[in-house]
Amino acid sequence: MNTLAFAAITEADISAVRKRHPKAFGNPLVTALKLGSWAFIIVYLAWSLHLFEVGKLFNASDRAWQLISRMLVWRDMETWQYANIYRGIAQTIAMAFLGTLLGTIFALMLAFFAARNTMPGGVIRHAVRRLLDVFRGIDSVVWGLVFVRAVGLGPLAGVLAIWVSDMGNLAKLYSEAIENIDRKQVEGVRATGADTSRIIRYGYLPQILPVFISLSLYSFESSTRSATILGLVGAGGIGMIIIERFRAGLFDQVAFVVLNVLVVIAVIDWGSGLIRKRFIGERGH
Amino acid sequence: MLEFKGLTKQFNSTVAVKPATFTIPDGQMVGIIGRSGAGKSTLLRMINRLNEPSAGQMLFQGREITALKGRDLREWRNECAMVFQQFNLVGRLNVITNVMSGRLFHHGFLSSMAGVFSEKERAFAIRALDRLGMAHTALQQTDTLSGGQMQRVAIARALVQEPRIMLADEPIASLDPLNAKVVMDALRAINQQDGLTVVCNLHTLDTARQYCDRIIGMQDGVIVFDGTPKELTDKAAREIYGAEAEEAFSEALTSTALRPGAVAPAASEARVVN
Amino acid sequence: MASISANGTGQDPVSLFEGHRRQMIRDRMVVNITLLALFLAFLAWSVWISRFTPERLAAGLPRIFEYFGSVMPSLQWDVLFESRNEAGRFPPGSVGFWYNDFWKYLTLIWETILMALTATLIATGLAVILSFLAARNTTPAPWVGVAARRFLEFCRGVPEILFALILVFAVGIGPLAGVIAIVIHATGALGKLFSEVVENASMRPVDGIKAVGGDWFEQMRYGILPQVLPNYTSYALWRFEINVRASAVVGFVGAGGIGAELSHVISFFSDDRVTAVLLLIVLTVTAIDLLSERLRHALIGKEALK
CATH class of the missing domain: 1.10.3720.10 (MetI-like)
Structure with a gap:
């Protein structure tokens, strides 16, 4: 058995390990596929939200606050x-x-x-x-x-x-x-x-x-x-x-x-x- | 040096560990024995604060462990690795990711959430696995491994933490004798070659006698024995185990095959386990 | 026999058993009759309060058949697949005539599906985070867990269309209100299901990650997430099916999708346009159900092999 230290790992060690276990360093195809699908989801979300005019959300704060405050403050409860x-x-x-x-x-x-x-x-x-x-x-x-x-x-x-x-x-x-x-x-x-x-x-x-x-x-x-x-x-x-x-x-x-x-x-x-x-x-x- | 000063654990009204005061010097291999429910596990889990002590102090190299919080606490946990009875690996991840998870403490938020590990970490993880003869399983899904293999992966994960102390909570209780030997040999080797302090909970007396420099016996939350294996007489052992004595002794009989260093762990490879 | 003397009463076991049996039947009869009486009383009360009387039903039924008769398309075999004539019109009785506004409907169906997809993706993301906060075994602090559970309960308690009604008032007519409404409701529903999955997950890997010095996020990411991911995916797909139905309906209050057109067509016309839109919706919903069911079974099947 050999003791080992993380700091002591050199480029040469990495390439030696890579030579013996090439697959342990991740499959570039799989990595690309993963990254690609995440990118696709993000692009899709951005595009669809743009399509649904997400900007309206930021213009609506006045109305939304008015609505929420009027929902929370109960008035004239005897006439309900x-x-x-x-x-x-x-x-x-x-x-x-x-x-x-x-x-x-x-x-x-x-x-x-x-x-x-x-x-x-x-x-x-x-x-x-x-x-x-x-x-x-x-x-x-x-x-x-x-x-x-x-x-x-x-x-x-x-x-x-x-x-x-x-x-x-x-x-x-x-x-x-x-x-x-x-x-x-x-x-x-x-x-x-x-x-x-x-x-x-x-x-x-x-x-x-x-x-x-x-x-x-x-x-x-x-x-x-x-x-x-x-x-x-x-x-x-x-x-x-x-x-x-x-x-x-x-x-x-x-x-x-x-x-x-x-x-x-x-x-x-x-x-x-x-x-x-x-x-x-x-x-x- | 790990110092315990009246470390106590209380669950509601029952006291699991009564005030414990003792010292473990660096580089010692300590076995804690006692019957189930004697408080061994609680004591061990208090060292890396998976269980919070109710009272008392614990110091490592003069630093007060019991007062650590947040990032300091996590740093301490990173420094003292733990091996569990049930391995506590993530079954649905592959072996190498499980081993690399031992370096999570050194990761930032984003890289750990995205699961990005550097090439250096991969190489280090493979080296650690190789040391335990498990490098060939690196890409397997972890829950397809046998118990003995999983425990060796767990030790590899503990090794990549580059710990100063290794805690092992009943590391061989779920394993068959052959795998138990491989795992205990590995722990002993880590203790002797890397100079790590190893604190190990063991149920069987025989194993503790053969592998440990020092044995601590616990009974109902109290340390009733502390000494070298030689000092532990059969009479003292019977007292520690109480009603479970016959079981502990008969297990000792069946595990006579366990002799340290009979087979070098790296070479043992243990293909038998499947 | 030993058993006769053992029970001490001197009775033979058959009559003892018969006695017990009679007693049990009597007890159950009492409970069953009470339940039946309650059921009948509830039925009578329901009929009275919703004014669901036989004569109203009798008056209503012919009108239903009359209505469905009027919205059925009048298709004729000889011109069924006829294309546009010289005047640029489809002849009456052809599919083209029935689906005169086909492309308009298709655009709206497309929008409906996109709304459901976007809402499902966002809701799944939110529900993943909330489920870890809400599950009893992983919540960072008890009060966070209680707050998260109450929040999820509120989100799934209020129907989408009600959120949509309010949001249309706040952000204006259009699909955005619908998407947000579905996101809120679906987050509540998924968050509850997800947190139940988390509560059934093994905590051992979490202990393992905790012991290497991982923080709460790392414990969730490495300890829990790999265990629950297949279930999460399956639930999210199932929710997508439900969200497609929901996004077809939120348009009733002006929140985008095919709903607005459907409501318009039903309220203002009673001709074959109603069945044209309804049929399209049914086909879309059924197709998405089948697709998602396939995916889910593939997912579960793959899991079962492992």
């Missing part, structure tokens, strides 16, 4: 029509609940048509899947706008929007759950001589029911979030109140409403977490 606000929040929750419930019911039917093991016919399965892609691919706010156009302003459009987008999401997730079930358990039930209805009851349901319930609860949580903004396009709920008051320049009230919504959403997440635990135990999904 609280009943209206809380009715809006209640309506939002109700919309999310009804939409998710209807979405769940319809997704249950569609999922079996979209799963490979329950729907061997390729044509129908693919047709159903593409339809689900359309339901999912369009954001619930867009559906909200479409339904407002079709059935008019109000929570009905909101319920329909959540229904359609939840149906798309849930049917896809359900069908994946159905495809992932454990065949052995089903065969075990079949081996006892059970008929089809019993195979479904004891072979399939115990496996997929907890997953389905958990997915629907998750979906309810996310629907509550999307229901709050459906009102921005006129589809009922708290969003309508937010946008009305925002347009009227009542920024302090907007801040108050948003805070309330955040609290309500946190409470719903917590509650649905409790129910999930009850149905599926601690293991979660």
